[in-house]
Amino acid sequence: MRRRGSSRAAAPSLGLRGAAPGATPSFSLPRRLVSARFTKLQALSCAPPAQLARPFVPEVEAAADSLHSEFRAVDNLVAHNTTRVLRAFQNARVGSHVSQQPCRRGGREALDKVFAEIVGAESAIVRSQFFSGTHAITCALFAFLRPGDEVTLAVAGAPYDTLEEVIGIRNPFGNGSLRDFGVEYRQVHLAEDGSLDWDALSGSLRPQTKCALIQRSCGYSWRRSLSVAEIERAIRMIKMQNPDCLVMVDNCYGNLWKQWSLLRRKMTVGDWFFSSQGADLIAGSLIKNPGGTIAPCGGYVAGRKRWVEAAAARLSAPGLGLDCGSTPGGVMRAFFQGLFLAPQMVGEAVKGSLLIAEVMSSRGFKVQPAPRVPRHDTVQAVQLGDRERLLAFCEAVQRSGPVGSFIKPVAGSTAGYASEVIFAHGTFIDGSTSELSCDGPLRDPFAVFCQGGTHWTQWALVLGEVLNSI
Known part of the structure; x- marks a missing residue:
């Protein structure tokens, strides 16, 4: 008669090692099963992109892949700036x-x-x-x-x-x-x-x-x-x-x-x-x-x-x-x-600006700064040419944000500005331009000014929505 609470009888089929009475049994999967599962996990982790969901539209993905050396240069400068900030703290x-x-x-x-x-x-x-x-x-x-x-x-x-x-x-x-x-x-x-x-x-x-x-x-x-x-x-x-x-x-x-x-x-x-x-x-x-x-x-x-x-x-x-x-x-x-976090956040915003310039210039839009030129701040301007495109761009950015994605931005008079201005900022801090955001005055040449983002992939996702909208 099997003793109540004993796991010895089940050990051969479950791969359990015997344990002394009152001790916690240790579990061990058969070696062949462990090997098979490890191989499967390894295959999934190394799966080619075709087997995984692609988060970016092909045009944006190709642009991001082409900016590898520029992104690496940004990371190097971020490391330098972080060192300086850390020393000050x-x-x-x-x-x-x-x-x-x-x-x-x-x-x-x-x-x-x-x-x-x-x-x-x-x-x-x-x-x-x-x-x-x-x-x-x-x-x-x-x-x-x-x-x-x-x-x-x-x-x-x-x-x-x-x-x-x-x-x-x-x-x-x-x-x-x-x-x-x-x-x-x-x-x-x-x-x-x-x-x-x-x-x-x-x-x-x-x-x-x-x-x-x-x-x-x-x-x-x-x-x-x-x-x-x-x-x-x-x-x-x-x-x-x-x-x-x-x-x-x-x-x-x-x-x-x-x-x-x-x-x-x-x-x-x-x-x-x-x-x-x-x-x-x-x-x-x-x-x-x-x-x-x-x-x-x-x-x-x-x-x-x-x-x-x-x-x-x-x-x-x-x-x-x-x-x-x-x-x-x-x-x-x-x-x-x-x-303390600012160097990293600024670096990601700069990467985002590089990606915006690369994608929008490939669509024939004038951009400032030009693609792949040195950046001197975090702002990337895109000349859209007419009111409708400017509104559509900002609406796409707002739809893609984590906060207020259900809101449709409307151009209007804003204190301190001579022209009507439209703002798109689905940001946690109201008015923050270190978070992903864009804005622009409704006047010729109808340029949108993009800035911010805590990681460049945010802009990569937003650009997919933008390209479908303008």
């Missing part, structure tokens, strides 16, 4: 006691220190109280300028739409614009081919020109975004004409890609100093590159300590310095973590 001794402090001074100081080291600045202010990149840039400009001064858009023609009212190009009086305070404005137009007009810039400054504003990204203009080398050359040209002229760089969409020499240069290991040829301030938004797709709000100003403090006074009030303003603990943690 370690040097600032960031710990959980700092990154999760809700309102305490220590968390703000550590975040400012990390950010300043990453961008190569003497000082920085990173705050949730900056409503947007436009707000941060405005604080920087008001830090520099006083009634009777002149601001010159030095190298990139007209500024981004939202800065037009800040400067006073549109609605100049009664809303607190720079022009409302008596600050004059001029701009250096682009050359006929859309590049920088170096001849015009070489003689553009006047003795009363207090500030030169350089917009790194293309904005809603059909031009290349500026490279670090071009910005450096422009700054040298400005300082040669007027060494006292302050330089402000709108660095939106350019963070954590190629930027290290905008503010200062490295002379020897550990020896950093502000260069007379560097920008005095840079500013931008945290829901773009430096927020790493998880910062829910905020912006930054970085550069010379004197001017960072002046920008902080514009954000709060004179005399309050950098020590005021509460930040919820969850937001502070998101700032630190997003900044």
